[in-house]
Amino acid sequence: MAGRSPLHRLPAGVKLAALMAISIALYPVDQPLWLLPVLLLTIAGYATLGPGGLQRLTLVKPVLPFLLLILVFQTWTQGWAAGLVMLQRILVMVLLANLVTLTTSMDAMMAAVMPLLRPLRWVGVAPHRIAFAVALLVRFVPVLMALTASLLEAWRARGGGRRQWRLAVPLLINAIRLSDHVAEALAARGGIPNDSTH
Amino acid sequence: MTLLTDPAASFGFSLERVVLERTGQRVLNEVTLEVNQARVGLIGNNGSGKSSLVRLLNGLLKPTSGEVRVNGRNPADGPEAIAGQVGFIFQNPDHQIIFPTVLEEVAFGLRNLGRSRKAAQAEALAFLETQGRADWAQRPVHSLSEGQKQLVCIFAVLVMQPKLIVLDEPFSALDYPTRLHVLNWLHQLPQQLLMISHELDCLDGFDRLIWLDNGQVRGDGEPARILDAYRQASLAGVTL
Structure with a gap:
């Protein structure tokens, strides 16, 4: 998401570190009422993004059924307090992680993650390639979703039934073909830039 | 046929008896071309070798035999080395935008x-x-x-x-007005353009057309003449 909000200006490393720290700090909290202000603060964070910021909260819509399932299961096995804690904890983490993604450019994210990947060099893996792969993954989520939707359409258009799991193999094949195209396009613009040379 | 005479914009590529085999099949058969016109179109039926030919120009494919030259360089050194010379536009932007x-x-x-x-x-x-x-x-x-x-x-x-921009069916996803707009805009660029297109009316105003058929050059020269021959051959029918 484009913008110049205070969160946008914060360095990527700081945001990622804060995300990690908050995630760990939330772990020992077992009172649902203590988590509520954290959740509200997170939502307030979206409000600081400016117009349209709060709208971004709708991202949790697709995971709501799962959250509900977890809530029911937790309440059933360990009581309603544990259920509410689990629910809020997951909500906060999903929303915060998304907030970081929204306010950080891919380039900045890659630069921030690079030092953590440096030890990989000892086993012969170039860290900038891993960072690049992560960035690619994020970029291609919408593309893969569109691919799934078009396969599903083709499936239905020819009267495909409810056994939609059968699309898994064609989806995989399409994804592999897509990755071939992307690899070609990458090479055509000079491959993956090596950050360590700068 | 107009040659660009501005020395600053001198460019060109050539293929010398190029043979390309992919998985045992001969995709290009002894193709020899010398191309230094500014606007060049590449036409031909599916499977005629168009996409393979343009992929030789930026090193995505390497010739089985023969030699390819782009502005005096050898693309077989690899796409990384030639990326600054040859820009490549693919059919589907979603494959290209990273x-x-x-x-x-x-x-x-x-x-x-x-x-x-x-x-x-x-x-x-x-x-x-x-x-x-x-x-x-x-x-x-x-x-x-x-x-x-x-x-x-x-x-x-x-x-x-880049000195050369290769476009591999760049308009297939675009509606007609957008296609015209992008085409107009492309024509204003100083670079040499090599464009594969099935939309034959997109090739109006090009300097040269190359018609590939079965891995060989079947027609080459003035666009109106080549287009006419290609249309005639198409009307004669294809076997699927």
Whole structure:
């Protein structure tokens, strides 16, 4: 998401570190009422993004059924307090992680993650390639979703039934073909830039 | 046929008895071409070897035998080495756009030309400004229309200042007005263009057409004449 909000200006490393720290700090909290202000603060964070910021909260819509399932299961096995804690904890983490993604450019994210990947060099893996792969993954989520939707359409258009799991193999094949195209396009613009040379 | 006479814009590529085999099949058979016109179209039926031929020009494919030269360089040295010389536009922008925002996408190629992250971003932004699209910089690519995406692909290549731009059916996803707009815009570029297209009316105003058939050059020269011959052959029918 484009913008110049205070969160946008914060360095990527700081945001990622804060995300990690908050995630760990939330772990020992077992009172649902203590988590509520954290959740509200997170939502307030979206409000600081400016117009349209709060709208971004709708991202949790697709995971709501799962959250509900977890809530029911937790309440059933360990009581309603544990259920509410689990629910809020997951909500906060999903929303915060998304907030970081929204306010950080891919380039900045890659630069921030690079030092953590440096030890990989000892086993012969170039860290900038891993960072690049992560960035690619994020970029291609919408593309893969569109691919799934078009396969599903083709499936239905020819009267495909409810056994939609059968699309898994064609989806995989399409994804592999897509990755071939992307690899070609990458090479055509000079491959993956090596950050360590700068 | 017009040759560009401006020495600053001197360019050209050549193929010398090029043979290309892919999985045992001969895709290109002894193709010899010397091309230094500014606007060159490449036509032919599916499977005639068009896409393979253009992939030889930027090293994505290497000839089985024969020699390819682009502005005096050998693309067989690999796509990384030739990326600054040859820009490549693919059919589907979604296969080509790697980054989530327009600025990052345009800056990417510059990083590969050795610019630092900061310099690449500044240069990419300046480039978008010269194109009158500075407001696109922070836009997420998935929010752009198909035509805008294809323009971003071309920007991302153009910013690297290649001498030759290869376009592999760039208009298949574009509606008619967008196609005309992009085509007009392409014609204003100083670079040499080599375009594969099935939309034959897109090739109006080109300097030269090359017609590939079964891995060989079947026609080559003045567009009107080649188009006519190609149409005649198409009317005679194809066997599927």
